[in-house]
Amino acid sequence: MHSRGSDLSRLLQDKKTRGADMGKKTKMEGGFAYRNAGKTLNCYAAVKIGAGKSENAGFIYDNKGEALHCFTRSTVRGWKRGSGHRKQKDGFVSIGSGTVSQCFFLVKKDKKLKKYRDRTIGRAVSAAEPEQIGAEYDWDYDVFEQENAAKMDFIPESWSFDPLDGLEEVGAKNVRIKTEDELLDFIDRINRGEPAAVNAKCELAANLDFHGRKIPSIGCDRQHPFCGTFDGKGYKIKGFVLQGKDMAEIGFFGFLKGSVINLSVDGIIKADGCPLAAGFCAVNEGEIRCCEAVIELQAGRYAGMFVGENNGLIERCSVSGKSRGMFLLWLWPVIPFLALLIGVLANPPKPPEDYVPILADSSIVPNEDNERGKRTNENKASYEVPKILKVDAATLTAKSEPYVIQNPDRGGNYDFVAVLYMTDSRGKEVEVYHSGRIPVGYHIENLTLVPPDGTTLTNGTYNAKIVFSFYHHDTGEKGMVDSAAPITVKIE
Amino acid sequence: MVQNMKRKKCITAGRKKKKTGIVTSLAVILCIGMAFGYIRFVQGYRTFRAPEHEAAAMAGTPAAADSYQTLPVKEGYAVGIDTNPVYKDGVLHLNVANNAGNTVWFLVRVYKDDKKIAQTGILHPGEYIGEVECEKKLTAGESVMIQTVAYEPETYHSEGVARITCEVAGE
Numbered sequence: 001m002h003s004r005g006s007d008l009s010r011l012l013q014d015k016k017t018r019g020a021d022m023g024k025k026t027k028m029e030g031g032f033a034y035r036n037a038g039k040t041l042n043c044y045a046a047v048k049i050g051a052g053k054s055e056n057a058g059f060i061y062d063n064k065g066e067a068l069h070c071f072t073r074s075t076v077r078g079w080k081r082g083s084g085h086r087k088q089k090d091g092f093v094s095i096g097s098g099t100v101s102q103c104f105f106l107v108k109k110d111k112k113l114k115k116y117r118d119r120t121i122g123r124a125v126s127a128a129e130p131e132q133i134g135a136e137y138d139w140d141y142d143v144f145e146q147e148n149a150a151k152m153d154f155i156p157e158s159w160s161f162d163p164l165d166g167l168e169e170v171g172a173k174n175v176r177i178k179t180e181d182e183l184l185d186f187i188d189r190i191n192r193g194e195p196a197a198v199n200a201k202c203e204l205a206a207n208l209d210f211h212g213r214k215i216p217s218i219g220c221d222r223q224h225p226f227c228g229t230f231d232g233k234g235y236k237i238k239g240f241v242l243q244g245k246d247m248a249e250i251g252f253f254g255f256l257k258g259s260v261i262n263l264s265v266d267g268i269i270k271a272d273g274c275p276l277a278a279g280f281c282a283v284n285e286g287e288i289r290c291c292e293a294v295i296e297l298q299a300g301r302y303a304g305m306f307v308g309e310n311n312g313l314i315e316r317c318s319v320s321g322k323s324r325g326m327f328l329l330w331l332w333p334v335i336p337f338l339a340l341l342i343g344v345l346a347n348p349p350k351p352p353e354d355y356v357p358i359l360a361d362s363s364i365v366p367n368e369d370n371e372r373g374k375r376t377n378e379n380k381a382s383y384e385v386p387k388i389l390k391v392d393a394a395t396l397t398a399k400s401e402p403y404v405i406q407n408p409d410r411g412g413n414y415d416f417v418a419v420l421y422m423t424d425s426r427g428k429e430v431e432v433y434h435s436g437r438i439p440v441g442y443h444i445e446n447l448t449l450v451p452p453d454g455t456t457l458t459n460g461t462y463n464a465k466i467v468f469s470f471y472h473h474d475t476g477e478k479g480m481v482d483s484a485a486p487i488t489v490k491i492e
Numbered sequence: 493m494v495q496n497m498k499r500k501k502c503i504t505a506g507r508k509k510k511k512t513g514i515v516t517s518l519a520v521i522l523c524i525g526m527a528f529g530y531i532r533f534v535q536g537y538r539t540f541r542a543p544e545h546e547a548a549a550m551a552g553t554p555a556a557a558d559s560y561q562t563l564p565v566k567e568g569y570a571v572g573i574d575t576n577p578v579y580k581d582g583v584l585h586l587n588v589a590n591n592a593g594n595t596v597w598f599l600v601r602v603y604k605d606d607k608k609i610a611q612t613g614i615l616h617p618g619e620y621i622g623e624v625e626c627e628k629k630l631t632a633g634e635s636v637m638i639q640t641v642a643y644e645p646e647t648y649h650s651e652g653v654a655r656i657t658c659e660v661a662g663e
Contacts, residue, residue, distance in 0.1 A: 336523035344530060353540040354641060356648040471650060478642075478650035481566050 027301055028094075030061035031074035032319055034276065034304035036098060037064045038284070041315040047295075047305045048075045048322035057094035058105045061302075064098045065310065073106040175202040180210055183237070191220045200228040204263065210240040217242060217254030217282065225255040225285075232263025232291070240267040244274030244300065249308055251282035252293070256312075264292040271300040278308035279319060287313045295321035355476040358417060361436030363444050367406060379479055381414035381470045383407055384443075389420075390490045393459050396449040399492060405435065405466070406443035414470040414479055415439045420449070422457075422464045422489055429465075430455060440473050457491055464489045542648055543599050546613030546621055554587035554620050559661075562591065567652035569594040571640050572620065578661045579630040584610060586638060586658075589620035596651040598642040604628055609636075614643070634660045 028034060031045035040060070049056050058072040072092060092105045175197070177183050189197035198219075219226035230253075237252075244250030252265050260281070271277030279295030281288060284307050293306055302308065306319035384406040390399040405418050420433035432449040451457050468483045554560065559576035572589035579585075588600045594617045602610040602624065609628040612621050630636065635657055642651035 334519075336520050337526075340523050340527055340530070343527070347534075349534045355643070355650040356540050356542075358649055476650055478567065478652040 026055050027299055027303065028061050029056045029299060029303045029305075029323055030094070031056075031058045031072045031076065031305055032070070033060045033307045033310050033314075034278070034302045035062040035064065035309045036060045036067060036096075036307075038310045038312045039065055039314070040067045040070055040310060041313070042069045043306070043314055043317045044070060045072045045074050045305060045318070046320045049303075049305065055094060057092065059092045059103070060096070060098075061094045061304070063093040063096035063100065066099045066101070067093070067103050068099075068101045070103045071105060175200045176205050177202060177208075178205045180208050180213075183208060184215060187216055187218050190218055190226050191216055191224050193224050198225070198227050199258075202228060202230045204230075204232045204235040204237070207235045208237045210238070210267075212239055212241055214243050215240045217247075217249075217251060219253055219255040219257075221248055222255050222283070225257045226253060227257045227286075229258055230260045230263065232261065234262050234264070236264040236266060238266035238294075240265075242267065242269045244269065244271040244277055247274045249276040249278075249282035250274045250300075251278040251280060251308060253281040254283070256281050256284045256286045256288070259287040259289070260291055261287075261289045262291065264294075266294040267296075269295060269297045269299075271298055271303065274300045276300065276302045276308045278304045278306060279321065280306045280317070282308040283311070284309070284314065285311045287315075288317055289313075289315045291317045293317075293319045293321070295319060297321065297323040299323050353476060357476045358415075358437040358471060360415075360442075361438055361444055363446070364436075364438055364442040365445060367409060367441055367443055369408075379414070380410075380412045381416065381468075381479075381483075382410055382412050383416060383418075383468050383483070383485070385418075385466055385485050385487065387486075388488050388490060389464070390492060391449060391457075393457070393491050396451075396457065398446050402445040403447060404443050404445055405438065405447070407438045407440050409441035412440050413473045415473050416468045416470045419467045419469070420447075420464060420487075420489075421467065422462045424455075432457070432464075437471065459491050462489045462491070540648065544613045546599070546615055546619070548623075549613070549615050549619040549621055551619055553589050553591075554622055557587070560587060562589075563654070563656065565640070565642070565652065565654040567596075567642065567654075569596050569598075569642065569651070571598070571654060573638065573656065573658075575656065575658050576661045577636075577638075577658055579626070579632070582626055582629070583623045584626050584630065584636070584660070585623045587620065587622055588612070588615070588638070588640070590615040590617050592618035595645070596642040597645050598640045598651075600624070601639045601641065602626065603637040603639065604630065604634070616645075630660045632661055636660055 029049045031047050031049055032043060033040065045059055055061070056076045058074045058076055059070060060067060076091075092103055093100055175186060177186060186197060186200075186202065218230070240252070242250055242252065247254075249255065250269060250271050252267065252269075253260065265280060267279075269277055269279055276282055277297060277300050279297055280291060280293040288307070295305055297303060297305060303323060304310075305321060305323060306317060307314060384404070386403060389403050390401075391397065392399045407416055415437045417437055418433075418435040419431060421429040422432050424430055430452060432451050433447050434450075435444060435447070438444060449457065463486070465484045465486050468485070470479050470483070471477065472479050553572060554574070557574055560572065560574045562570050562572045564570050570591045570593070572587070572591055574585065574587040577584050577586035584602060586600070586602070590596075590598055597614045597616055599614050600610075600612045600621070601608055607628070609630075610624045610626045612624055615621060637655055637657050640654045642653070643649065644651050
């Protein structure tokens, strides 16, 4: 076992650096690791990060150690341009004085990234041919999907790691885990500091699915690390939720001083209120080999999608998933309510109508020549009516051509009701037609005379008048004095 | 031994997404419901509600004072009113009458600085009201606007609005 352990001076230095970072308000994320002070070999990340206010690096945010044969094809919303150090590799590493060898990152269609791109290791997806990568970077590209070169996916099956090849036997009690409850019991014993569990040699014997249950980290903090061996045997633990509130660090493994191999995890990390968050392991001071994480991370201040701080060894591991900010998560369902509130405030209910509106005439049609004048608050009204109305004696409807009573749209704001009075032989005015409301911009094209009961209209020419009563278009309030237009009615 | 470790679709993320989708859908549905409720409320609020008949209306005409006048309104009716109303103990004595010869109903509103401070119920022809309670204190010499809102009987169609500005008299 190649566990590097932790030395006091480095811990103090790390704490000091983290303390200095705490002054910043931005979130710092790495596609694979937040900080690497150990070795990261043959690893890759394919994640989406950069939600909210954050500084990001495609692979390692702060590299003080060694990165070899690694690559990232992460989607990063806000790339961090590093400063002050010539060796840094923007897009891959953000800050740090560590070494980056035979690593590269892939650029999709991120135009902004071009100016940050290190020409020696950043390359377009289309240019990432495995053969070329293999030649240039001395990669063993058997671990890639070769059929689709642009996709550049790892083949996890190629990563089998045999514990007999490299890991020492811890010599403690062996544990085989077949169920979720057994794993929870095992975690509980580790987090209570039970030595047999802390130093156990553990094997997974089945896929586990927690179906959204909350579970604690394995090795919950620096005082309760996991120091044994955890062999996933290629099985997967999925469906778990890790809650990091009020914790110093959160990850499937919290504080690891032992070894983990051949394990795949798939879960959600909620790190709100937790400074350091990672999908697979928050702080690694041991060894992680041939492991995979599919993670949805709601990151705190410092986040690595696979590992938070690596002070040990990580080899042949991959991570996919995404990091998201907490703010938008909460805001999204609230947005419709905010929109509704704004709508209500912008359109407060108007006071009730003062009048019963007069119904519009059933035969109104829009004018074809509306001038669409601007409505004003002035008392403005107009009407158009022909001077002669020819009426068919049999039907009492307008004859031969339409008889148009029009309310032109010339900026007027009054509708009107038209009432036709004819003068009989005794000089008395008789109402023979009463329209409904004719709104501004509308007209009626014909009318039928309806004389009062007992009155007969005979052929002849009659003096008549149309009286217009005006009603405000919006309020329905009767306005101004009625207007009368004299016309001649010919009944034929 | 490494078994199938191939990266698959994140089931947990999918479940989470589904949960978020349900919450969001519920929020949107609730929001739409609230919007409809608001629209219905506004529609109901905007709907005309017939004003009630003035309970304190009295038949006849008020006792004639020097400042009482019968003012013709261009829409074809006349309003009897004390053009120099007296304000006393929160009550404005304006003696508004709907003359018996009118063919409209009307109610009276009193405005001070464009703010409505009093309103009567409907007065039928041949009725009057002597006083109306004000929401705002008035002092002698202040101007108020008295507005009569006339209706066609029964239909409540508008028969126009008459406005007169008066100076309030003291006790």
